Amino acid sequence: MFKVHFILVSGLENMVMINGNDNDNYEKGFIGCISNMTIDENFNINLMADSDRGVNIRTCI
Numbered sequence: 001m002f003k004v005h006f007i008l009v010s011g012l013e014n015m016v017m018i019n020g021n022d023n024d025n026y027e028k029g030f031i032g033c034i035s036n037m038t039i040d041e042n043f044n045i046n047l048m049a050d051s052d053r054g055v056n057i058r059t060c061i
Contacts, residue, residue, distance in 0.1 A: 034047055035060040
């Protein structure tokens with residue numbers, strides 16, 4: 001059986017969705033640059049080159 005897997009890298013406008021309440025554990029979503037990701041030492045992902053689609057994506061400096 002063929003499985004499709006996705007990785008979502010983003011911030012959230014409503015942090016209550018993550019916290020389950022409004023206790024300010026997290027002040028804001030992700031801000032920064034991720035261009036490469038390594039999972040389990042041998043699985044490398046070039047997020048800029050290998051992405052399927054994106055919104056508000058800029059080149060990492």
